[in-house]
Amino acid sequence: MTTETTAPSTPRRRRFFSKSDKITLGFFIGVPTFLHVALVWFPALATMYLSFTYWTGIDISKIQWAGLANYENIFFNTPIFWDAMRVNTVWLLWFFFIATPLGILLAYQIDREIRGHKFYQSAYYLPVVLSLAVTGIIWNFLLRPDGFVNGLLGLPTSQAISFFGDDRYNIWVIMIMASWRHIGYIMLLYLAGLKAVDAALREAATIDGATEWQTFRKVVFPAMRPVNIIVLVITIIESLRAFDMVYIIYGSSGGLPILGVLVFNNIAGEGASMKGAAYAVILFLLTIVPIIAYLRQQFREDVK
Amino acid sequence: MTIEKSQDKKKKKLYAQDIKDRLISIFIGIFALLWIFPIAWTLWSSFRPYTEIMKNGVLSPPQELGLFNYEEAISRMELPTYFLNSALITIPAVFLTLLFGSLMAFVVTRYSFKFNVALLLLFTAGNLLPAQLVFIPVFKMYLALGDLVGDRRFLYDNHWGVVLIHVAFQMGFATFVLSSYMKTIPKEISESAMVDGANVFTHFFRVMLPLLRPPLASLAVLMTTWIYNDFFWALVLMSTDKKRPITSALGRLQGEFTTDYNLLAAGAMIAVIPTLIVFFVMRKQFVSGLTLGSTKG
């Protein structure tokens, strides 16, 4: 970072601020920062502390130090935790290898303004606009025992395929539902990034005789590096932090265990205990790694 | 000759490309239809009575079509109340998020001071934290603050409390997007403003803010979608159902004793309308405003 003393010739900074400017700047930065720290970081740290205690979440004077008990309980006595880890991993892999690449390719094609691209863009983006509650209702319509798909197969309720209950299907059903939103979301981010890539670059490549795939791989994709990182981080975070979709379908029961629901299930409701806080911290630690990687990339140039 | 040949080749290639594009377009088109199908099916079902489907199956040809489910949904969901609640939460939250986000972005990109990077880091990372990590302490703080000012509903069970938590969380994303955009705005503009003796206030509101219109428009669409659709915070930070947003009113249609799925479908379709309007009205500005990563900057 350059400072005023080392760069006296830079005219782009005023040498001093008037007092009122300083106050204004203080307000500009102070109010948002205070709000953010008070409502996000402070509570996050508090929860980290609480994860080492026994507490019902009600009477503050009854907080008892528990050491690592909650974590031990999770790691050694709670098989559902490992089930959830498994589901979250599948989720992550699915997003990484299937949903996200599809979103990127889609964005690439739409950006080339193929026939009907306007309609396609809206069609694929539509699910992103819907609330999770609505998404749940819509898919329930298709897949519940007396829903569309079972109706199509001609199965009565008693013999209906158990799309949400049977382990052979449920995770894939949820993956498809999640991708339904995720692909549109990634497409949109990537489209925004593609707008920033010089069109001349791509044209030059095509004229040079490069195939479509080569152009994408050798020219466009590398030029998109910053967006790629964002997309990667969003993919990781969305798959680890997933909550709404599963909560809408299964409520807080363990129909399809994922970390986000385990946190909620253990921290809210009647059975609240700080085991939920410990789950939240585990989830936090899992997400913070990609966050750090992302921030390092993002701010490398600024730090220089 | 050679020129002719190469042009011929080019033409052929273009022709081949054209066919390929058509194929790709058809392929994407088929998927697009699949994509819309769930929504279309729900819409279709919302015009049919549930009793008919119970009797004849989901695929039965319709005997009765109409808006009756919508009429009932509108009366049972108490739409005006819940739409108003959604507006009371979404509008201030989006406005404040954008205001604070652009203030932060403005200061960290236009003025150089020690904590720029640290602040940006803090905000961006904060945006990515799981909401459940903060919920118990936030709840307790809201109550404690309420007791302090002598009104428990100061923040808890008050739409402002929900607004603030949304703002606190979403600000990070807004700051991040806006600051990347601001980096693409030539510094000279700021310089000339400062040379003209504009104070910080004028510099921001008169010079920078108008230039931020495109990313603000896209962010407004995204934020509206996210905040409008949230049900988590409204559930845990409010106790009066009549104050909750429309997303929770859908629960009223999901009555334990008589789940009329087609009625629910109508309700869902109604709840979607505001975000759809926002999206289609601002569709054009939407993608162009989100220059993420700013490779050109």
Added chain:
Amino acid sequence: MLNNISNREMDRRLILKGAAAGGLGIAGATMLAGCAPGDAASAGPVAFGARTVDENPTKQLQALVAAYTAKTGNEVTYNATESNAFQNNLSQYLQGTPDDCFQWMAGFRMQFFAAQGLLVDVSDVWSEIGSQYNESYKIASTGLDGKQYFVPQSWYPWGLHFRKSMMAEVGLNPDDIYNWDDFMGALEELKAKGLIGFIGVDKGGWEAMGTFDILNARINGYQFHVDLLAGREKWTDDRVKEVFRHWEMLLPYMNTNVLDLEWDGGRDMLLARQGGFFMMGSWFGADFKSVSDADYEDLWVIPFPEINPDHARDTIDAPIDGFCVAANGANNAGGKDLIKFAGDMEGVQAMLDTGVPMTSANNGQDTSTYDAFQTQQLAVMNEAKYITQFLDRDTRPDFAGPVVGPALQGWFKDPSSTNAMLESLQSQWDALPPLA
């Protein structure tokens, strides 16, 4: 702390006595109501929290509230929340700005919040309307400190529900089903007719708890059941394994999509005549009535069959729903006044007058006014000597919902995992934090 659960056994004679004293109850109620108006007028506006947005119960509660306003002139704000949302948020609700009184359940779920100081002691309400209830209800309304925190509204038994006409078609006489063998025979016949014998649902994570409760009580008896839920017996006990062995015998007669159906899915299967027996609480009779009177008259309930002759059919899950006053409500006196009215026969009558079937806990509801299905519910109830609430009301909340619920769902996915599941249940019980 959990010892109280075992004390909550209801003597069936008390209930019978209560039922017989029906007429007297009404007289008593009117008398009591007569003395109350003085302090009622000073109670001011009251907020009431309903944990349902469903049609039938809403009709009842609105009638109750309207009758209260008509009588006292006190305005009532009616705040209804969808039941899952209400339960998930209850802890925050009670700590924050709850309504003055709200609808809740008896058992550990009430005692827990009472112990946390979030409910108001309503012993004085009991001293006024207590005579309208028999002792067992008072016990169920009592917190761990011996004071009352709850006023009952209604009860319902958990039993085997079926359609009489369906059984007749298959040629079965449900009266002949007394023990396990009879039951298995009936299931076999239903299966031969291509029907689902035993409707299984557990998407919500709580539905199957009812089946667990009754199997455990039938096989191992009431005392073992309550001891198990209180942590005095081990889940790894062979006797618990026996429960799952019996449950496994039912699986061939069950639908395969147990985890895809919530309780209402089961109800709809019964309505659509796709399944024979449905183990559930009798409350859903009101829904059958909403469909048609003929469907309601076709609905019947019998006790779960005997498995171990030592215990015959002596235990039943019969949860009690009712009302509490929230300590953080703005108007505790008003809340008490409203639930006193709700517990008084006058309030009960207002709910009954809606025509929505309800088996009230109040002695004043004359059993001679019961319809056939309600009379049968009472008969089912009376056959039992011991009353339990329900698994998620009889054990710690941080065990029932987050631990037992998913464990049973996991078992349905892989019924051969019984031993592993029970070991895990025990180790999770052992790892629970000490009760504050």
